Amino acid sequence: MAKGTCISKAVAVGIGVITVSSVGGLVLMAVMFQHQISQTRPLEPPKPTDAPGTPTDPPSNIRLFDFLIPENYKVFLQTYLYGAIPNNYTEQSFFFKGNSTVRLKSMKEPGAIYLHVHNLNVTNVEVRKSDSNEKLSVKGYKIHYNESNFLEIQLGGKLSGNGTYYDLFTTFEGELFEDLSGLYASRYTEPSEDEDEEDEESLLQPTDARKVFPCFDEPALKAVFEITIIHRPGTKALSNGIADPHGTQIDGEDWVVTTFSPTPIMSTYLLAFTISDFESRIVPSRPNMHIYARKEAIKAGHADYATEITHTILTHYEDIFELKYREDNLDQIALPDFGVGAMENWGLISYQESGLLYDEDTGSTFDKEWVATLIAHELAHQWFGNLVTMSWWNDLWLNEAFATYMSYTGVEAAGWDLEDLIVLREIQSAFHVDSLNSSRPLSLHENDVQTFSEIIELFDDITYSKGAAVLRMLSAFMPKGAFMKGIRETNQNLEAFMSTWVEQVGYPVITIITQTGDTTQEQFLLKQEAGHDIPWYVQITFIKSNDLVMKHDTLTRKGPVQKPNFQISKDQWLLANINCTGFYRVNYDEENWNKLLMQLERNYNVIPLINRGQLIDDAFNLARAHRLNVTIALSLTKYLVNDTEYIPWESALKNLEHFVLMFDRSEVYGPITKYLRKQVTGLYEYFEEYTNNGTIPDKHTDQIHPNLRRAIYCSAIAAGDEDDWEFVWNEYQRATTAAEKDKLRYALSCTKEIWLLNRYLEYTLDPSKIRKMDMVSTINYIAKNVAGQPLAWDFVRGKWSYITQEYGAGIVSLGSLLDGVTQRFSRDVELQELKQLQREQDKDDQGVAARALEQVIERTEANIQWVKENKDIVKEWFNGEL
Template sequence: MAKAMGLSKILAAGVGILTVSSVCGLVMMAVVYKIQIDKFPPVSPPPPIRPTVIPTDPPSSFRLPDNVIPESYKVFIQPYLYSAITNNYTNQSFAFTGNSTVRVKCMTNSKTIFLHAQDLNVTTVEVRQSDTNEKLTVNRYKIHQNESNFFEIQLEDIMSGNGTYYDIFTTFEGELFDGLEGFYVSRYTENVKAKEEEEEEEEDEYKERLLATSLLQPTNARKVFPCFDEPALKAVFQITVLHRPGTVAISNELGDPKTTEIDGEEWFETIFEETPIMSTYSLAFTVSEFESKMMSSVTKIHIHARREAFSVDRADYALEVTAKILDHYQITFGSKYPLRKIDQIALPDISVGATENWGLISYPESGLLYDKSTGSTFDQERVATLIAHGLANQWFGNLVTMRWWNDLWLNGGLTTYMSYIGVEAVGWNFRDLFVLRETQTAFQVDSLNSSHPLSSQENDIQTFSEITGLFDAITYSKGAAVLRMLAKFMTEEAFMKGIKNYLAKFEYQNTEYKDLLDCLQEETKEDVEGFMSTWIEQVGYPVITIITQTGETTQEHFLLKQKQGHDIAWQVHIRHMTDRESEKKPVTLKVKGPVKLPSFQLQDRDEWLLANIDCTGYFRVNYDEENWNNLRIQLERNHHIIPIINRGQLIDDAFNIARAHRLNITIALSLTKYLVNETEYIPWDSALKNLDHLVLMFDRSEVYGPITKYLRKLITRLYEHFEEYTINRTVPEKHTDQYNQVNAISVACSNGLAICTEMARSLFEKNKNETNKFRMHPNLKKEIYCSVIANGDEDDWEFAWEEYQKATDAAEKDKLRYALSCTKEIWLLNRYLQYTLEPSKIRKMDMVSTINYIAKNVAGQPLAWDFVRGHWSYITQEYGAGVVSLGSLLDAVTKRFSTEVELQELKQLQSEQEEKKQGIAARALEQAIERTEANIMWVKENKQMVKDWFVGEL
C-alpha cells in the first residue's frame, strides 16, 4: 500500500513536470511567432472577382432610370382615317400605324431599356449599336399595365456604357379614339354646297367630316409612339405623316408633302423638318381638310380652320394679333423665336383652352376665330388673350422647360403673367384686371387645406393623376400673382432683365425654380430667394392683421376651415397709405408676430390705414373694427380717394375674412352700401362675386327674398347709368365699362328689376321677328337671352335651341348654349343635360361647361349633381385626361353645398373612387368636401345675422 502510494507521487510529479514544460514550450513558441509576425507581416489573399451586376428590375418609382438618354427620334405615323365618307370609301378606319427610331446614349452598362408606351400594340422591337449597326438580341419586351406605363425591353447582350449610341427601332399600331387626348379623331360638319359654289338659292347641305389631331400634354405622347415621355428627356424629332389624298398634315416644323403609292393606294407623305431639341409633350400633328390663311413675315404665320371660317374672314384678327404679339415678345424677351413658322389651328373639339406645342398651337374655334359681324368685344379680347398665352409658351415651356412637373408653375405662371404684357401690343390693357382674374381666383383655392404649394417635392408628383392635378388655379393664377408681387418688390425693369437672363442662359434646357431666382437675383440687391422661397415652397398665403391703435401686426396662415396652419412665416412686403399720405415707405414683415410697427399706428381715431396698395402682395389684410368702419365711411363720403383695385379688394378681403370666422359678416356687407355711387367695374365685380356666394348659400331658404330685394336696390342706379346704351343696343367705349354694363343687366334682370326684364323681352321679340336676326350688340346677347329664357316658356327655349343648331360661329353658339341653361323649367333642364351625352347636339368639349352652366341655375344645380353622380363613370372615362375639365366640373356642381346631406353624398363619391382605386380629380373632390364643411359651419353661425342685416337695409 505504501509502495503504491510512492509510485503515485512519482507519477504525479512527472506529470506536473511535463505540464510545466509544455506550457513553457507553448509560451516560447508564441513569443517566437510574435517576433516573426512583426518582422514579416502576413499579406491578405486577394478578394474573389465578382461579376458586374447589370440591373434588370423595373425602377422602384414611376420615373425612368437614367441608364440611357434619348438624343433624337425619327417617327412615321400613318392614320388610316378618311376625312369624308363617300360611296368610294365605305371602309372607314380609326386605326393608325407607325414606326419609330430613337437614338439613345447609353450611360451605364445595361441589359434593360425602359421607355413609355400606353394603349399601343408594339409589334417589332430591334436594338442596334449606332456606329456598327450591330444588332443586339432582344429577349423579350412588354408594356407594364400600371400607372408607370413602362415599356420594358430585355436584352441578351449588354449595352456598353461610356456614351455609346444605340438605335431602338419599334413598329406599333394604335386607335384614334374620340377622347380628346393622345392622337384622337374629331367630327364636324361642312357645307358642301358652299364648297362646290352651287347656286345661292339652293338649300345648304351639311355633311360630316373628320380630322385627326393630337394633344400630348402632359403624358400622352406615349399613346402615339414608344418614347421617353418626361419633360427633361428632350430630343430632336423628325416627324413623317402618311395621310389620305385631299388632306393636309401639319406638325411642329415646316413639311414637304409628296405623293406616294402604298399597296396600290395613293397616299400623301409629308416629311417635316427636324425640330429643335424639345420635350415629347410639345409635339403636335394634325391631318385634316382644313384650309389656311397666311401672313408673310420673317416668321410664316398660318391660321388653319374649317373652310367656312374663311368665307367671313374670321381668321384675319388672329393673323394680325399673332404677328404683333410675336414681334413684341421677341423684343421684350431679348430672344428670337427660333422656328421659321408658327401654325395655329381652330379645332372643333379640344379639352383645353389652348395647347402650347412648339410651332403648332391648337385652340377651340371660339378662342382663335373672330367674326366682326357677330362677335362681342369680349370674344375679341379672348382671342387676343389666348394667343398671347400660347405664344408666351413658345419661350416659357418650349425654349426653356421645367425639369419635372412639380415646377409646372414655371410654365403656367410665367405665361399667364406674360400674357398681360403680350396683349398690350394689340391695344388691350388688362393689368388692372389682374387682381380680379388671377389673384382672387387663386385666393379661393389656396384658402383650403387641400391646396398645394407652387413647387412640390419631385417624389410627391409621380402618377398621371398627381401630374394633371397641378393644372389648376394655383399653378397658373397663383404662379402669376407671386411673380407680379416679386416684380413690384424688385422693380419691373429689374425683373424683366432677369427674365432675359433666364431665357438666354437656359435656352433648350430644363430648369428648377431656383434657376429662375438666381437669374433674377443678378439684377437686384434685394434677397430674391429669401423673399420668394416661402411663397413657392409652402402651401397657402397669410392674412395680415393690423391693430391701428397700437400698430400691432401679425400674420397667420389664412384658411376658410381653420386647422393649425404651418409655423413658417412668409416674408411680406406691405405697401400702405393713410388718408393723410398717399403712399408711405413699404414695410417688410418677416415674422409671425405680433410685432409693433410704428408705421401702422394711427394717431387719430377717425384716421384710416389701407395696406397692400393695388393688391400687389399675395395676402389678405384684416384690421381692427374701428379701421374697417373708417374705411367704410371714406368709401361712402368720397370713394375716389381709395385706389380702384383696393376698393374691390377691400370688399373681397372683408367677405372672405368673414367666411373664415375672423370678422363679423355685417362689416363686409356694410362695405357694399357705397356701391350705389360706384360705376367702376373692379369694385362692382368683386362685390357681386361675394354677394353671389351669399346667394349660393341662401337661395334655397327664406334669406333669399331679402337678398334679392337688396340687390335690386343696389343695382338700380348702375343699370340706369348704362340704360341709354342698352336701349340703343350700343356699348360704352371704355372696355371695363362694357363689362360693367353686362354686369348691370345680368344682376338687374336676374333679380327681377322690371325695367330690365321688360327691356330684355322687347329686344328679344324685335330680333326674333326681324328677318335679319341678332341685331342687338353682341356684348348684350348672352344676358338678354338668359333673362328671356329664365322668365319665358318652352317656345322661347325652343327658339334659342334652333338658333344654336343653325349658328356656324363658335362664339355665337357659346352665347346661346349659356342662355339655354337659364330656364327654370325642370324638364327642359333635364332634357338639356341629356343632350350633353350626345356629341351631335353638344360638342364633347362643351359637355363640362354646359353642365357647369346648368349647375349655376338654382333650379338646375340638384339636377346637375344627380346627373354627374349618375354618369360619373362615363364622364371620367371620356374626360379622364382632361387637364382641367373634371376639376372645374366638381367645383361648379358643388358650390351651393352647405348641408350635411350634400356632404355625405360627396364623401360617398369619394369612397366609391377610393374603392375603385381611381385617383381622377381626387384633389378637386377633396377640395369640394372641405369647402362644403366650411360652408355648413358658416351658414349655421351666420344665417340669422345675414337675414337680419338684409331685412334692416330694405
C-alpha cells in the first residue's frame, strides 16, 4: 500500500509463507527470493500451538488457531450491479452473493472450526473430508460480532489431525456499501454521458477480505485462490489472474461468467476484484499487462504515461533483484473511489485516479512524478510484500519500508532523479514523529497488535518513512552492492547494528564537543522526559574543513567517549553525518555552529548539498527541543539569499512554516513575512529568466513554471468573493482529471469568507459533493488556512463520532486528520480541548487513532512551552533582520 502502502520470526525457505526476523530479513531478503522461486514444495504448516487437543472454545485472543491450514479457495461471487442502469430498471440492487470452498489441512483434532467473517450473512455451512467426500455433522454455526469477527462452526464430532484434508463449503450474501472497504460500490459520471455510471471495487488490506467471503484472514495463512465472478453484461470483471469470460443465462437473465487463472500462494489481503465498463491500454513489451481506467480517461490519453514507464520500472526491479516477476499478468487500474493512494494486489494493482493517470495539458511536474513514484512503490511490492510476506502486522514496516526505499531507484529508472529527496520526504518526516515520547518502535511485539484499530495505526510515518530511512542507513553501512545482493558472508555485526534501530523507540542526538572530541548520544525528544538508556549503534561519518575526505567512526554506548578524530583546531570546523545517511541528529558546541554558519555565508558549496538542508533541519529542531539557541537556527537561513538549490530551501521553508503556524495569530507574523519576502527575492530573480522566456529548467528540482496552477488558483480565491468561489466550485464539478480536481479542491479552501469555509466543511460529509476518499485532505486544506483552522477543529471535534464510524473502516488516514487540524495548536485552551476529546474516546472505548491523538497532545504541550519561552526572542530577531 502506498504511503497517502513484513516479516516474522523464522525462515521457511521454499514454502508459500516466507517469514524472517526483523533483523535477519533485512540481510537475507535477496537470498530468500532466489530460494523462493526455485522451490515448488507445498505450503508447510506453522508449528502447532499449545492449544488443547480438541479445542472447541474460541482462541483466547483474536488470532486464529494455527493448526488449521488453508491451502486452496474456490470462490464464486455474483454481483447485482449494472455499470449503467437500463431504462427498464428503476433502481439498482446493491448486493452480492456467493459461495466458497476452502481446502484445509488439519494438524490437530478440533471439535470446531474458526475463521473470519464480517458484515456477511452466512446461509449454509458444510464440511466434508477431502479424500472420501464424507460429510461431517455440523451442530451449528454463529458469527462473533466483536473484534474477532470469528465464524464459529461447531462440529458433531471432531476433525482428524496429522495433516488430514477437509473441504469447508459456505454460502453467503452481503451488501455493496459505499464505505471504501471490502467489496464496495462506486458512482461516477463520464463527461460524455448523461447518466451516472457505477462500478464495484475492492480494498482488502488489512483485514477486509472477510467482508467478501468467509476466510482465514491473516497474512501468514497463504493459499491459492481460484476466483469466478458472475456479473452483468456490458461490464468487465478483473481479479488477480488472467480472465476467461463467457456468457450464460441464469433464471432467464443474461449474465457473464468470468473465471480467473489460479493465483500464486498468497495472503488474503492481496486479493482484488473490480466490475466496471472501463477500457484499457496494453503495456508494450509485456503480454497480459494493461492499464485500466474510465473510458474518457483512456480516450484522452491520460493512461499513456503509466503505460510508458511500467515496463521500464518492472524490468529495472527484475535486474537489480535478479529475479523475474513470476506471474503471467500484471494489470493496473485507476479507480474513481479508493481510500488509499494505491494497493499492491498481486496481478491487479489498484490506484486512485491521480496516482495512475496524468494529463499532459493540465498536470504539473509533481503530478507526473507522483504517478511514477506510486507505480515504482507498488511494483516493488510485487517482490517485497507479495512474494515475501510478513507473518503478522507487527512487522508491516519491512513490507512498506522496502517498497518506499526501493521506489527511489524505481523512479530513477523512469528518468526521475529523486534519490537525494529521500532526506526531505522520508528522513525529516520520520524525525518529527519519532521525536515524541508517544512514538513507537518499528517492530512491535505480536501481542501488541491485535485489533483492527491497532493494525490501522501502523500505516504511519514510522512504518513508511523511518523504515525507509533505516534501510538507507543499513545500505550505507554495508559494503557497496551488498545490500541488493543479500548478505551471505560478512564480518560486520549487522544484527547488533540493526536491532537498536528496529526494536526501540526513537532516535539519538549525537552531541560533539569539537574542542575536546567528547561525543555523547541520548534519545532526542521534542518534549524532554527521561527517555530510554539503551544506546544505538551509530556510525558517524564526518569531514573537517581542512580535509574534506569523508571519515567514519562508531558510537555504541552512552556517556562521554573520547574520540580524537573529532577534535579540531581553533580555525577548523567539523561536519558530521555526511549526506544524512545516519538516522540521527547532530548537535555541536556553539563555537562549531558559528564556524559552520560563517562557512555557509562565505562559500556554501563547500558544505555538501544534502548537509545544507540537514544543518537547517537539525538546528531548528534542536532549538524546538531546547538544545540550541533559536537565533542560531534562524541565522542559518540568512545565507539562502545566495543558494538556489531545492533541498536547503525546502528544508528551511518547512521549518519556518512552524514559526508561521505558531505566530500567524500574533504580532510576530508581520516581521516573519517581511523577512521571507526579502530572502526569497534573490531566488525569484534567479528563476525570472525561465519564467519570462517560458522555458523549463533541465533539473526537475529547479522547475517552477508547470507547478504554478495550484498557487494561482488559491491566490485568486483568497482575493475573491462568493462569485469567484462558486465559479471554481463549478469548475471542480466539471473537471475530468483527478489531478486538476485536486488543485481546484485545494483552492476552494483558500477563501477568507468564514461562512464559505463552514459550508465547505459540511460538503465534506456529502459524498455527492466531496468523494469519501477526499474528506480528510479537504478538511486539512481548510485547516491550513488561518481563517479555517478553528472552524476545521470545531467541525472535527463535533463530528468525531460520526466520522470515525462512517469513514474509519475504509480510510486509514484519520490520524492525519487529527494531525492536520491541530498543527497550529500552541495555547492552553486548545490543549484542554484535545484532552477532552481523548477522555471522550476513552469513555466510549473507541480507540480510533488513539496513538495519533496522544501524539498531537504531546506536540501541543511542546508548542505551548516553546512559544512561551521564545516568542519575544523570535520577534526581536526577525525585526532585527528587516
